[in-house]
Every structure is written in C-alpha cells, then in structure tokens.
Amino acid sequence: MASVDLIDVVKFYGSLEILHGIDLSVADGEFVVLVGPSGCGKSTLLRMIAGLETISDGDIRIGSTVVNDLQPKERDIAMVFQNYALYPHMKVRDNMAFSLKLSKRSRDEIEATIQRAADILDLGHLLDRYPRELSGGQRQRVAMGRAIVRDPAVFLFDEPLSNLDAKLRVAMRGEIKALHQRLKATTIYVTHDQIEAMTMADRIVVMRDGYVEQVGSPLDLYDTPANVFVAGFIGSPAMNLIHGTVTGQGVTTSGGTIWPLPPGAKVEQGQEVIIGLRPEHLAVTDQGLDATVTLVEPTGSETHIVFDIGGESVTAALRERIPAAPGSRLNLSPVLNNMHLFDKASGKRIAS
Amino acid sequence: MTARIRTPRKPPHQTRTLVLDTISHAGLTLVALLFLFPFFWMVSNAVRGNNEVLAVPPRFLPTEYQWGNFAEAWLRLPFGKFFLNSFIVAGSVTVITVIVSSLAAYAFARLKFPGRESILVAYLGTLMIPQVMLVIPLFLIVSRLGLINTYQGMILPMAFSSFGAFLLRQFFLSIPKELEEAALIDGASRLRILVSIIIPLSLPAIGLLSLFTFIGQWNNFLWPLIVVNGMDHATLPLGLTMFQTQQGTSWNYIMAGATLSMIPGIFLAIILQQLIYKGITVGSGFGGR
Amino acid sequence: MADIVSTQAKATPRPRRRSKISAYETRTAFLFLLPSLLGFLAFMLIPIIASFGLSFTNWQLLAPPQFVGFSNYIRLLTTDPAFFTVLGNTLFFTVEYLVLNIVISLTLAVWISSLKRGQRWFRVIFFIPTFTPTIAVSIVWLLIFTPGGVMDYVFQTLALHIPNLLLDGKLAMQAVIIVTLWASVGYNMVLFNAALDLVPQSYLEAAKIDGASAWDRFWKIRLPLISPTVFFGTVMTAITSLQVFDQIYVITRGGPGSSTATLGFAIYTNGFQNYQMGFASSLAWVMFVMIMALTGFQFWLQRKWVHYDS
Numbered sequence: 001m002a003s004v005d006l007i008d009v010v011k012f013y014g015s016l017e018i019l020h021g022i023d024l025s026v027a028d029g030e031f032v033v034l035v036g037p038s039g040c041g042k043s044t045l046l047r048m049i050a051g052l053e054t055i056s057d058g059d060i061r062i063g064s065t066v067v068n069d070l071q072p073k074e075r076d077i078a079m080v081f082q083n084y085a086l087y088p089h090m091k092v093r094d095n096m097a098f099s100l101k102l103s104k105r106s107r108d109e110i111e112a113t114i115q116r117a118a119d120i121l122d123l124g125h126l127l128d129r130y131p132r133e134l135s136g137g138q139r140q141r142v143a144m145g146r147a148i149v150r151d152p153a154v155f156l157f158d159e160p161l162s163n164l165d166a167k168l169r170v171a172m173r174g175e176i177k178a179l180h181q182r183l184k185a186t187t188i189y190v191t192h193d194q195i196e197a198m199t200m201a202d203r204i205v206v207m208r209d210g211y212v213e214q215v216g217s218p219l220d221l222y223d224t225p226a227n228v229f230v231a232g233f234i235g236s237p238a239m240n241l242i243h244g245t246v247t248g249q250g251v252t253t254s255g256g257t258i259w260p261l262p263p264g265a266k267v268e269q270g271q272e273v274i275i276g277l278r279p280e281h282l283a284v285t286d287q288g289l290d291a292t293v294t295l296v297e298p299t300g301s302e303t304h305i306v307f308d309i310g311g312e313s314v315t316a317a318l319r320e321r322i323p324a325a326p327g328s329r330l331n332l333s334p335v336l337n338n339m340h341l342f343d344k345a346s347g348k349r350i351a352s
Numbered sequence: 353m354t355a356r357i358r359t360p361r362k363p364p365h366q367t368r369t370l371v372l373d374t375i376s377h378a379g380l381t382l383v384a385l386l387f388l389f390p391f392f393w394m395v396s397n398a399v400r401g402n403n404e405v406l407a408v409p410p411r412f413l414p415t416e417y418q419w420g421n422f423a424e425a426w427l428r429l430p431f432g433k434f435f436l437n438s439f440i441v442a443g444s445v446t447v448i449t450v451i452v453s454s455l456a457a458y459a460f461a462r463l464k465f466p467g468r469e470s471i472l473v474a475y476l477g478t479l480m481i482p483q484v485m486l487v488i489p490l491f492l493i494v495s496r497l498g499l500i501n502t503y504q505g506m507i508l509p510m511a512f513s514s515f516g517a518f519l520l521r522q523f524f525l526s527i528p529k530e531l532e533e534a535a536l537i538d539g540a541s542r543l544r545i546l547v548s549i550i551i552p553l554s555l556p557a558i559g560l561l562s563l564f565t566f567i568g569q570w571n572n573f574l575w576p577l578i579v580v581n582g583m584d585h586a587t588l589p590l591g592l593t594m595f596q597t598q599q600g601t602s603w604n605y606i607m608a609g610a611t612l613s614m615i616p617g618i619f620l621a622i623i624l625q626q627l628i629y630k631g632i633t634v635g636s637g638f639g640g641r
Numbered sequence: 642m643a644d645i646v647s648t649q650a651k652a653t654p655r656p657r658r659r660s661k662i663s664a665y666e667t668r669t670a671f672l673f674l675l676p677s678l679l680g681f682l683a684f685m686l687i688p689i690i691a692s693f694g695l696s697f698t699n700w701q702l703l704a705p706p707q708f709v710g711f712s713n714y715i716r717l718l719t720t721d722p723a724f725f726t727v728l729g730n731t732l733f734f735t736v737e738y739l740v741l742n743i744v745i746s747l748t749l750a751v752w753i754s755s756l757k758r759g760q761r762w763f764r765v766i767f768f769i770p771t772f773t774p775t776i777a778v779s780i781v782w783l784l785i786f787t788p789g790g791v792m793d794y795v796f797q798t799l800a801l802h803i804p805n806l807l808l809d810g811k812l813a814m815q816a817v818i819i820v821t822l823w824a825s826v827g828y829n830m831v832l833f834n835a836a837l838d839l840v841p842q843s844y845l846e847a848a849k850i851d852g853a854s855a856w857d858r859f860w861k862i863r864l865p866l867i868s869p870t871v872f873f874g875t876v877m878t879a880i881t882s883l884q885v886f887d888q889i890y891v892i893t894r895g896g897p898g899s900s901t902a903t904l905g906f907a908i909y910t911n912g913f914q915n916y917q918m919g920f921a922s923s924l925a926w927v928m929f930v931m932i933m934a935l936t937g938f939q940f941w942l943q944r945k946w947v948h949y950d951s
Contacts (some may be wrong), residue, residue, distance in 0.1 A: 049489060050533075050537060051536075051537075051662070052533050052536070052537075054662055068661075069661035069662060070946060071536070071662065071665070072533075072536045072537045073538070073539035073540070077537065078535075078537060079534065079537050081530045081533070081534060082530075083528065083532035085528070085531050085533065085534040086534075087531060087534075087535075087549060088531075088553065089549075089552045089553060098535070098538050098540075098548075099537075099538035099539050099540075100542070102538060102539040102540055103539055146534070146538070150538070198508050265406065373756075373757060376752070376755065376756065377756060377758075377759070380752055380753070380756065380763060383749075384763055384766045384767070387766060387767060387823070388766060390778075390781050390782065390785065390823065391769075393781065393784070393785060393791065394781045394784075397784065405784070406789050407789070408789060408794070409794055410790070410791050410794050412694055420854050421858055448734070451676070452676045452677050452680060453677070455673045455674070455676060455677065456673065456674050456676075456677035456678075458673055459669075459670040459673035459674045461948060462773070463666055463667075463669060463670035463673065464663065464666055464667075464670070465666065465667040465670035465671065466667065470669075471674075471678075474686075475681070478681070478685050478686075478689075479688060480880060480932055480936065481685070481929065482880075482883065482884045482905070482925070482928055482929065482932060483884060484884055484886065484904075484905045484908050484909065484925060484928070485683075485689075485692055485908070485922075485925035485926070485928060485929055486685070486688045486689070486692065487690060487912075488695065488912050488918055488921055488922055488925065489687070489688035489689075489691035489695060489922075490684065490688050491912075492691070492918070493683070493684075493687070493688065493691070505832075505948055508684065509678075509684045512677065512680025512681055512683075512684050512685065513681065513812075514677075514681065514685075517677060542673070546673075567772050568704045570774065571772075571773070571774040571776075571824060572776065573774070573776050573886070573887045573890070574886055574887070574909070575888075578838070578913060588774060589774045589775075589776035589887070590776075592774070592776050592777055592780065593776060593890070593891065596780060596891075603784055606780060606784075607780075607781070607784065610780050610781055612776040613773075613777045614773040614774070614777050615778075617769070617772035617773040617774065618769055618772065618773065621765065621769045621771070621772040621773075622765055622769065624770060625761065625764060625765045626761065628768070628835065629764065629831055629834075629835060637648075
C-alpha cells in the first residue's frame with residue numbers, strides 16, 4: 001500500500017492545456033473519488049497516474065517514488081476499466097493469471113493467488129468460462145479479480161459501473177466498498193455519478209474543465225460546498241439555486257420574491273448573490289413564501305414537489321405526505337441555518 | 353353452422369415474381385455452365401489420346417478415357433519438384449510476410465513515433481509500383497548477391513510488400529485499446545501484447561493475408577521466370593511453360609499438367625469461399641484484379 | 642472542515658517536458674519496423690531509385706553501364722519503331738479490358754445479389770479462376786483458341802465469319818482480353834456482390850414505397866451507394882491491367898507481328914531477351930508514369946460519380 005501525490009500536474013493535448021496544475025495528496029489506504037462532468041479531465045488524470053498518458057509537467061509520486069518516467073508495469077498499480085477490458089480469447093482463470101505469469105511466479109503460487117481472489121469475489125465457479133459467457137456484473141468482478149491478484153500499491157478504477165444497469169450498480173457499489181474495507185488498499189476511483197462518489201468515498205475531488213473545484217469528505221462537500229458548481233453538482237435532487245440581489249435584510253429575486261438571509265451573512269447591500277437551498281431544507285409552514293405547486297413526484301419515502309415561487313422553480317423534498325395537487329398554494333419556508341450563499345460574480349461561498 | 357375451408361391463393365403478382373425468379377435463376381445457371389467450359393475442356397482433353405484433341409469436328413468427350421495421362425505427365429517432367437518448389441516459395445513468403453507485416457502493422461497502429469505518417473505514405477505509394485518495373489533492378493541486386501537460381505533469391509524480394517502492413521494495421525486499429533492498456537498494466541511488453549493478445553484476436557485478417565499471399569506467390573510467374581535457370585528451382589507456372597515447350601503438341605499431357613497445377617487453387621477457392629467473401633466485406637483492403 | 646483547494650489558471654504558458662516514455666516508445670516502434678523497413682529499402686526503395694538511374698544508361702550487362710542522358714527516352718519517342726505500337730496496344734487493352742471487367746463483374750454481382758438461393762455456389766464458380774495460375778489458364782485457352790480448335794468450330798457453327806483470333810493481327814488482342822476477363826472477373830464480382838449485400842434494406846424498401854421501379858432502384862440507389870467500392874475496384878483493376886504479362890507470354894508472345902505486345906511484355910523482351918537493361922528501364926518508367934496519370938485521372942473523375950456517406 002502506498003500514498004499517491006500529485007504535484008502541480010499539467011497535461012497538454014497539442015497546444016491545448018487540459019489539466020491546469022493539479023495538486024492532490026491521497027493517503028495510504030484512502031478511497032478517493034474523482035468526480036465531475038464529462039470532459040473535466042478526471043479520466044485523463046487517472047490515466048496519467050496509471051502511465052497510459054504522458055505527463056506534460058508536474059510530478060506524480062506513488063509512495064516515495066516519482067513515477068513520471070516509469071512504464072505502467074513498473075508503477076505497482078492495477079486498473080479496472082469501464083469496459084472491463086477482459087481478454088476475450090482467454091478463460092477467466094487465464095485472464096487473472098496473465099500478469100502473474102508475466103512476473104514469472106510459480107504455478108502453485110499463481111493457483112493459490114487466483115483462488116484467493118476468486119474466493120473474495122465469489123468467482124470460483126466461473127474460472128473456466130470465457131468473458132463472453134458472463135453477465136455484466138460477473139465481468140466486472142473478474143476485472144476486479146485481475147486487479148486484486150496483482151496486489152498493487154494503488155487501485156485505479158475508471159468509471160467501472162457506468163455500463164451496468166441501475167440495480168446492479170447499487171449492488172456493485174456495496175461490493176467495491178466492502179472490498180476496500182477488507183483490503184484497506186489505496187484506491188482512486190473516477191466516476192461522473194455523484195451518488196457513487198458520496199456513498200463510496202473517504203474524500204471526494206470535484207473537478208471541472210481541468211481544475212479541482214473542491215476536495216473534502218462527502219459530508220463536508222454536501223454541507224459546505226465551496227462554490228456554486230460544487231453545490232449544484234453534489235446532492236440529488238440538486239440544490240435549488242436562486243439568483244437575487246441583497247436588499248435590506250433579505251434577497252430580492254427578479255420575480256419580486258424576498259428571501260430571508262441567514263443570520264451573520266457577510267454580504268453588502270446591492271450585492272448579487274445566489275441562494276442555495278437543498279430540497280430537504282424547505283418546510284411547509286403557516287407563514288412563509290407564497291408557493292404554487294407545479295409538479296408532485298412521490299418516491300415513497302419522500303415527496304418531491306416542484307413549486308413556483310415568484311416565477312422561480314424550487315424543488316422541496318418533504319417527509320410528510322401532503323395532499324397537494326398542481327395549482328394548489330402553500331407556504332414554504334427555508335431552514336435558515338442550512339441556507340447557503342454564493343457570490344454571483346465569483347461563484348464562491350460567502351461565509352457566515 | 354358450416355365451417356368454410358379456406359385455401360390460400362397466391363396473388364397474381366407473386367406468381368409473376370416466382371416465374372421471373374426461375375427464369376433469372378435458369379439464365380444465370382446457363383451462364384455459369386458456359387463459364388465452366390474451359391475447366392471441362394481442360395480435363396476432357398487431358399484424359400484422351402492426343403489424336404482426339406484437335407479433331408474436326410471437336411469431340412466433347414473422349415472415346416476412351418486415359419486416366420493414366422496424369423501419371424504420365426507427372427513423370428515426363430519433375431512435377432513433384434515443381435510442386436515442392438512452389439510450396440517452399442509460397443509458404444516461405446507467406447510466413448515471412450505475416451511476421452514482418454504484423455510487427456510493422458502494430459507499430460503503425462499503436463505506437464507513436466516521429467515520421468509515422470510519412471513512412472505510411474511512402475508504403476502506400478509503393479503499392480502502385482508495377483512488378484515489371486522492379487524486376488530489372490531486382491535481378492541485378494539479386495545477381496550481385498549471388499542469389500540467382502536460389503530459394504533465397506526467389507523468396508526474399510517477394511516477402512516485403514507493404515500490402516500486409518496496411519491490411520493488418522486496419523484490423524489492429526479496430527481492436528479496443530483498453531485490452532492493450534490492461535495488458536500494459538499487467539506487465540506485458542509490446543511484443544508480448546502483439547503475440548498473446550493482438551494476433552489471437554486477428555486470426556481472420558491474418559488468415560486472409562496468408563491465403564492471398566500464398567495464392568499470389570503460387571501463381572506468380574514473372575519473377576521465377578527471371579531468377580530461375582533450369583528445372584531444379586522451377587515453380588509450377590514456370591514448370592508448366594517448360595512442359596509446354598518440351599511437349600510441343602502433346603496437348604493431352606499439357607492439359608493434364610495444367611489440371612494438376614490448378615488443383616490447389618480450385619480446392620482452396622471452393623473451401624474458403626465463404627471466408628473470402630466475409631473477409632472482403634470486412635477487410636475491403638483486397639482491391640481488384 | 643472541508644479543504645478548499647481551487648487552483649487558478651497560470652498567466653504564463655508553461656514549458657513542456659519531453660517524456661522518457663515517448664523515447665522508449667519510439668525505440669520500440671523502430672525495432673518493430675526494422676524488418677519491414679529493411680525489406681522495403683532493399684527490395685523496393687533501392688530498386689526504384691536504381692531503375693530510375695538505369696533508365697539513363699545503356700547497360701547491357703556485359704560492360705559496365707555508361708551514362709547516356711536522355712537518349713533512351715528520346716529513342717522511345719522518336720526512332721524506336723515499336724514504342725508507339727506498344728503504347729497503343731497497352732492503352733487499347735487497358736481501356737477495353739477495364740470497361741468490360743467492370744461491366745461484367747457488376748452485372749454478375751447484381752444478378753447474383755438478386756437471387757434468393759444458391760448465391761454461394763454462383764459466387765464460387767466465377768471466383769475459382771482467380772485462384773488458379775494465369776499461366777495454366779492461358780495454356781487452356783491457347784488450346785481453345787488454337788487454329789482448328791473449339792473457338793473456330795463455334796464461329797463456324799454460328800456462321801460468324803471471324804478468322805482465327807490468334808492469327809489475325811487485329812483480333813489477337815481480343816483473345817488476350819477474353820482470357821484475362823475469364824481469369825479475373827470473379828474477383829471484382831465478389832467484391833461488388835459483398836458491397837451490394839451491405840446496402841441497408843431500409844433504403845430499398847423506402848424507395849419501393851416511393852414508387853421506384855427495380856431499374857430506378859438500381860441506378861439511383863444501389864449503384865450510388867456502392868460507388869466507393871466500384872471506384873476502388875476500378876483503380877486496382879486499371880493498375881494491374883497495365884502490367885498484363887503472363888497471358889501474352891503463353892498465348893501470343895506479342896504477336897502476330899507486334900499486335901499484342903504491351904508495355905509489360907516489351908519491358909521483359911528488351912530487358913531479358915535483348916539484355917538492354919537501360920532501355921527497358923526507361924520503358925518501365927513510362928509505364929509508371931502512365932499508371933500515375935491514369936490513377937490521378939480516376940481520382941479526379943471520382944468527384945463526378947462516387948458518393949461517400951459522410
């Protein structure tokens with residue numbers, strides 16, 4: 001096991017700079033998730049750690065070794081690909097044995113290692129099958145088995161669950177997390193799905209357009225997003241973002257609604273701000289903002305209601321079952337302690 | 353209530369289509385039979401006495417069948433040696449071509465290096481060079497190297513066509529890159545990747561390349577004509593012309609020799625026709641004649 | 642607490658480092674390419690250059706070559722009695738053969754494609770000759786064309802007053818064309834057949850609904866959609882047809898007279914029967930220029946009749 005350090009890592013494609021000096025430290029045994037929209041550079045960064053892409057500038061260290069000029073096989077890493085990348089002409093057993101044979105282990109050692117990995121991943125009965133005979137979930141487990149047998153310092157995952165259906169994804173998420181708890185292996189995991197990030201990570205790295213937007217534990221990112229992008233990216237349903245100007249003790253939107261300000265907000269009169277409210281931080285009260293129901297989505301455990309407040313669309317996630325048909329009017333109040341404020345110009349969080 | 357028994361009736365236009373189809377089929381069958389005539393004529397004349405070959409009016413079938421003509425033709429000239437030489441040359445060229453082309457194709461398809469595009473263009477250009485232009489200087493080079501009338505002289509100049517590199521490069525490009533990336537991480541060298549992963553997954557393309565290279569060399573006449581003296585190293589087409597010169601007007605034996613030399617080609621064409629058809633569909637790098 | 646790490650764009654552009662990994666990959670690529678490059682150099686590049694150089698000499702193998710400037714080329718264009726005949730023969734053969742080959746192989750391809758059953762067998766039958774030695778094919782057709790043979794008998798029976806093809810200077814080339822067609826149409830036929838079968842049925846069905854007849858469907862949909870393949874076949878066939886040799890060697894030896902002497906055959910006779918290597922090389926370069934010109938012409942023509950998807 002080892003730590004991974006990225007120091008001012010830069011990547012150029014031709015003359016286009018796509019990663020702009022990334023700094024990141026992953027501790028030994030940590031599960032770090034790189035998350036962000038397509039094109040943010042997360043996969044490229046992962047592949048640079050793996051050695052599949054060259055490093056234009058900066059350093060990448062695995063443990064105490066600078067790996068910039070090392071071949072992938074010399075970096076002591078293992079990778080699980082989105083498309084599994086299982087060798088189609090080899091049986092599962094041979095897929096897993098491939099790297100071991102290359103490092104010239106003895107046949108007994110290879111057998112034992114494969115058996116161990118197969119036990120952990122429940123692959124024992126599949127060892128003599130070909131990849132084309134396996135389901136998506138089984139193939140994914142074989143890909144993980146191939147990584148495990150290498151006993152690497154760092155595990156790299158490149159969107160491994162994207163090709164699976166929703167239910168399978170949930171199941172595999174748990175399996176990967178359980179595997180990590182068991183092996184205590186340093187893991188760097190790339191995904192575009194923020195739910196995967198939230199449920200699996202020790203720390204999340206939110207990326208956009210080649211920059212790191214914020215690094216922190218899932219709840220830190222959830223509770224204290226550093227900017228509007230992170231706020232809107234993390235959490236589902238997404239955080240409500242309401243634009244307005246600071247007037248007096250509140251924020252006035254273009255539709256004329258006046259939202260209350262949280263106590264101690266460090267804002268100036270006339271400042272253009274964005275209010276961030278998670279759907280679960282809205283409550284139906286006697287007094288509050290005038291809200292008209294436009295859409296009701298019951299999920300069973302909660303009811304998501306989309307309201308129109310002064311021309312703006314606001315989603316609330318309510319625990320109580322409220323009989324509300326589209327068109328009915330209710331009073332909605334934000335939970336002020338959980339209200340976020342962002343400066344519109346810079347997008348950054350305003351402290352309170 | 354009485355149940356009506358319905359009989360299906362063919363609508364008029366369906367009957368018309370059936371008739372047209374049958375006519376079309378019959379027509380093409382006739383054309384095909386006419387097309388096969390030269391094969392028939394060759395074998396028919398091979399198994400008759402020579403006095404019946406150019407009979408007027410022509411006889412389509414012999415009065416007595418001389419199946420022994422094949423053995424006789426075989427003995428009159430060292431046909432066994434011709435077959436062997438053809439096999440050695442065609443086989444060697446095929447093996448060398450596959451190995452050299454696989455290596456080059458992999459470099460072109462997957463490795464980054466300066467000048468890659470330029471070299472590729474140069475290779476492409478040479479595909480348009482007529483063989484007959486090259487044979488003069490090749491003859492001089494080969495004779496300088498002392499390789500006239502040797503197997504090396506017959507094989508080496510034919511084994512480095514850039515066609516194989518193009519065909520295989522096209523195919524290699526279609527193999528998912530992730531497979532090779534996984535192998536790199538697993539610790540495989542590039543050569544290992546080529547041998548253990550790329551080639552096993554490229555067997556159809558390699559099969560096609562081998563087939564067309566083999567047949568091309570088997571049927572090649574110009575180069576053996578130039579580089580071979582005498583019968584010891586003669587390949588089948590060359591041997592056949594020697595046979596023709598030697599036999600003069602023994603047409604039946606000449607036809608027997610021709611039949612023998614066509615057998616491998618006919619055999620391969622029939623057996624592998626589906627593979628070739630699929631390959632041309634997929635590969636489309638095999639051009640026309 | 643959350644660690645907030647947000648990096649700003651650097652104002653100055655960065656210098657780039659050359660990676661050791663790229664150097665390693667270049668070295669690997671070089672090793673992989675080495676056998677191919679060596680062969681390419683020895684048996685392709687050097688001969689091409691040598692051929693060019695030879696065309697400016699008068700080498701006849703016995704004495705060392707002597708530089709003679711453009712005299713070979715001048716001789717071709719002025720004093721050589723056979724050159725323009727050979728050139729004309731070659732062009733005549735190529736044009737007639739190319740047109741016939743494409744028309745026949747396309748017709749066969751469409752015909753086979755329209756059948757419901759037995760396509761495989763028809764494909765095989767027409768394809769077999771392409772896998773047999775052209776020499777053997779030529780020998781068999783020699784027997785068919787030989788004076789007093791089957792061909793003459795067929796002409797007689799059909800009351801066609803056609804003299805024996807091999808003995809007539811004006812018709813001998815037709816014999817060569819017939820043989821070459823028989824030996825080679827199968828190739829393009831399979832190619833075009835495959836291309837036709839790949840045309841998505843949905844296009845044809847939409848056309849049927851729109852009211853297009855079978856004739857319309859062929860000319861307006863199927864042919865345009867396979868035109869890239871037809872173009873490819875045409876280019877390759879033209880290139881190989883300019884080099885025709887085996888059939889002429891066996892059947893006509895360039896005769897009667899020099900009515901079937903083509904460039905390929907002339908290069909051979911000048912180089913390896915008269916041992917005039919320099920002159921033969923200049924002929925070869927003329928052939929090469931013709932190939933380039935013809936190919937260039939076809940590529941230019943491509944814009945008029947070839948439809949590409951994108």
